[in-house]
Amino acid sequence: MDKIxxxxxxxxxxxxxxxxxxxxxxxxxxxxGKNSSEHIQIVKKEDKPGIDIxxxxxxxxxxxxxxxxxxxxxxxELVYNDFHIGEDCDVTIVAGCGxxxxxxxxxxxxxxxxxxxSKNAKVKYIExxxxxxxxxxxxxxxxxxxxxxxxxxxxxxxxxxxxGVDSTKRKTTAILSKNATLIVKEKxxxxxxxxxxxxxxxxxxxxxxxxxVISRSVARDRSSQKFISRxxxxxxxxxxxxxxxxxxxxxxxxAVPEIMAVHPDASLIHEAxxxxxxxxxxxxxxxxxLTEKEAExxxxxxxxR
Amino acid sequence: MLELQxxxxxxxxxxxxxxxxxxxxxxxxxxxxPNGSGKSTLAKLVTGILTPTEGRILMDGVDITDWSVTERxxxxxxxxxxxPVRFKGIxxxxxxxxxxxxxxxxxxxxxxxxxxxxxxKDYINREVNASLSGGELKRIEIAMINARGTKLSVFDExxxxxxxxxxxxxxxxxxxxxxxxxxxIMIISHQERILNIAxxxxxxxxxxxxxxxxxxxxxxxxxxxxxxxxxTKNA
Numbered sequence: 001m002d003k004i005x006x007x008x009x010x011x012x013x014x015x016x017x018x019x020x021x022x023x024x025x026x027x028x029x030x031x032x033g034k035n036s037s038e039h040i041q042i043v044k045k046e047d048k049p050g051i052d053i054x055x056x057x058x059x060x061x062x063x064x065x066x067x068x069x070x071x072x073x074x075x076x077e078l079v080y081n082d083f084h085i086g087e088d089c090d091v092t093i094v095a096g097c098g099x100x101x102x103x104x105x106x107x108x109x110x111x112x113x114x115x116x117x118s119k120n121a122k123v124k125y126i127e128x129x130x131x132x133x134x135x136x137x138x139x140x141x142x143x144x145x146x147x148x149x150x151x152x153x154x155x156x157x158x159x160x161x162x163x164g165v166d167s168t169k170r171k172t173t174a175i176l177s178k179n180a181t182l183i184v185k186e187k188x189x190x191x192x193x194x195x196x197x198x199x200x201x202x203x204x205x206x207x208x209x210x211x212x213v214i215s216r217s218v219a220r221d222r223s224s225q226k227f228i229s230r231x232x233x234x235x236x237x238x239x240x241x242x243x244x245x246x247x248x249x250x251x252x253x254x255a256v257p258e259i260m261a262v263h264p265d266a267s268l269i270h271e272a273x274x275x276x277x278x279x280x281x282x283x284x285x286x287x288x289x290l291t292e293k294e295a296e297x298x299x300x301x302x303x304x305r
Numbered sequence: 306m307l308e309l310q311x312x313x314x315x316x317x318x319x320x321x322x323x324x325x326x327x328x329x330x331x332x333x334x335x336x337x338x339p340n341g342s343g344k345s346t347l348a349k350l351v352t353g354i355l356t357p358t359e360g361r362i363l364m365d366g367v368d369i370t371d372w373s374v375t376e377r378x379x380x381x382x383x384x385x386x387x388x389p390v391r392f393k394g395i396x397x398x399x400x401x402x403x404x405x406x407x408x409x410x411x412x413x414x415x416x417x418x419x420x421x422x423x424x425x426k427d428y429i430n431r432e433v434n435a436s437l438s439g440g441e442l443k444r445i446e447i448a449m450i451n452a453r454g455t456k457l458s459v460f461d462e463x464x465x466x467x468x469x470x471x472x473x474x475x476x477x478x479x480x481x482x483x484x485x486x487x488x489x490i491m492i493i494s495h496q497e498r499i500l501n502i503a504x505x506x507x508x509x510x511x512x513x514x515x516x517x518x519x520x521x522x523x524x525x526x527x528x529x530x531x532x533x534x535x536x537t538k539n540a
Contacts, residue, residue, distance in 0.1 A: 216393075244393070278390070280386075280390045281390050281392055283354055283374060283390075284386065284389075284390040285403065286373075286374040286375045286378065287352060287354075287374055287378050287382075287383065287384045288378060288400075288403045288404050288449065288453065289375060289378040289379045289403075289406065289453075290375065290378075290403065291375050292375070298395070298399075298403070299392065299395070301394075302392055302393065302394035302395035302396075302399065303393050303394045304394070305394045
C-alpha cells in the first residue's frame with residue numbers, strides 16, 4: 001500500500017493499515033486481502049466481482065471492515081457484496097470508498113450491497129465516501145444498498161459523503177418485517193459542480209416495524225442535490241423521513257418526500273426543509289469573535305457532525 | 306470606557322434612536338425604559354450588529370463606529386442576546402469553547418455552567434437546539450459571556466425566562482464577572498432588583514435618553530416615563 005492509499009483508507013475507514021479481525025480490502029479493482037474471523041466468514045464470489053459475508057448466529061460485539069480504494073485514474077468497477085447476518089447477532093460493519101484521481105479519466109466505483117438480517121439481529125453499518133486528486137478526471141460513486149430486515153431486527157446505517165465526489169447516485173431500498181427497525185442517517189456535502197442524488201425506498205411490511213430516515217446536507221458553490229424518500233406503510237407501523245438542507249452560493253437542492261399508507265394504523269411523517277444559514281446564527285458566532293467565514297464553517301461542521 | 310456621541314438610528318422614516326449621548330464609566334449600568342423605547346437597538350449599535358445612521362461610538366477613546374461585529378468582539382465587547390440562538394449539531398461545549406477562545410476542558414466548562422445553575426455533566430454535550438428550554442438557553446448565553454470575560458459585556462434582558470433560578474444567583478454572576486474582568490457590565494432590564502445593583506441607570510423613552518443618573522435619583526422619576534398614549538395621558 002502506498003501513501004495515497006493509506007490516506008484514503010484513513011479517510012473512509014478510520015484505519016491506517018490492515019485492520020484486525022474480519023476484513024476485505026479492495027484496491028484498484030482487485031481483492032488486496034481478506035481475512036475471516038472465527039464468527040465471520042468472507043467468501044469471494046465466483047460468478048462476479050464481490051464477496052459473500054456470513055456472520056454466524058449469536059456473534060456479538062464484532063466488527064467487519066470492507067473498504068475500497070481506487071488510486072488508478074480511469075478505473076471503473078461494479079462490486080457485489082452480500083451480507084448474511086445470523087440470528088441474535090450484534091455487529092458493526094465499516095464500509096467506504098476512497099478515490100484518488102490524479103488523471104483525466106473518470107474513476108468509478110459502484111458497490112451493490114445486500115443485507116439479510118435474521119431474527120433479532122442488530123447491525124450498525126457505516127459507509128463513508130471520499131474523493132481527492134488534482135487531475136481533471138471525475139470521481140463517481142453509485143452505491144446501491146438493499147436491506148431485508150427479519151423479525152425484531154435492527155439496522156442503523158450511517159452514510160457520509162463530505163468531500164471530493166463529483167457525481168453520485170445512491171439508492172437504498174429496505175423491506176422490514178414485524179418489529180424491525182431501520183435508522184438511516186445520511187450526511188452529504190457538495191462543492192463546485194458536484195451532483196449528488198440519494199433515493200430511499202422503505203417498505204414497512206410487518207406489524208410494529210418502524211423507520212427514521214434522516215438526511216442532512218449542505219450544497220455549496222454551483223453543486224446540485226436531489227433527495228428522494230419513499231416510505232410505504234403496509235401494516236401498523238411508524239415511519240419518519242426528514243430532509244434538512246443548507247443551501248449556499250448558487251447551489252440547487254430538490255427534496256422529494258413521499259409517504260404512502262395502505263393500512264389505517266400506519267403512522268407516517270415527512271419533513272423537508274431547505275434554507276440558507278440563519279443570519280442570527282452567524283451574528284451570534286461573530287459576537288464570540290469569529291469572522292463571518294469562520295462562523296459559516298463552524299455552523300456547517302456542526303450541522304454535518 | 307464607552308462613549309456614544311449624538312447617536313441616531315433611523316429605519317425608513319421611523320427614528321428609533323435620536324441624538325443619544327452617553328459616557329459609560331461605571332461598572333454596572335442598567336438600561337431601562339418602556340417597550341419600543343430603543344433599548345435593544347442601542348445594544349445592537351454598541352455591539353456592531355447595527356450601524357448608527359448618525360453619530361460616533363468610542364471605546365477607550367478609539368472610534369469603533371465602523372468596526373464589524375467580529376472586530377468589536379475581538380477587542381473586548383460581548384453580547385448576550387435577548388433571544389438566544391439555536392443551532393443544529395453545535396454543542397454547549399462548542400459554544401463555551403468558542404467563547405473562551407480555546408478548547409475548554411470539562412472542569413473549566415463546569416465552572417462556567419455551574420455559576421449559571423446548570424450541571425455541566427448534564428449539559429456539556431447537549432446540542433444547543435430546540436430540545437433546550439428558553440430558560441436553559443438564557444443561562445448558557447450568560448455562561449458564554451462569562452467564559453469570554455471581556456471589558457464590556459452587554460446583556461439584553463438576561464432575567465427573562467429564568468424562573469426558578471433566583472435573582473440573587475444572577476446578581477452574583479454579574480458581581481463575579483466584574484471581579485474577574487474589571488470591565489463594564491451593561492444590562493438592559495425591567496427588573497427592579499437588577500436596577501437596584503446598578504451604579505447608574507439610563508432611562509430611554511421614545512428613542513431618547515430621558516434620565517441618566519444614580520438609582521436614588523432615577524427611581525422616583527421612573528413612574529413618569531411611561532410610553533402610554535396621548536389619550537390616556539390626557540385623561
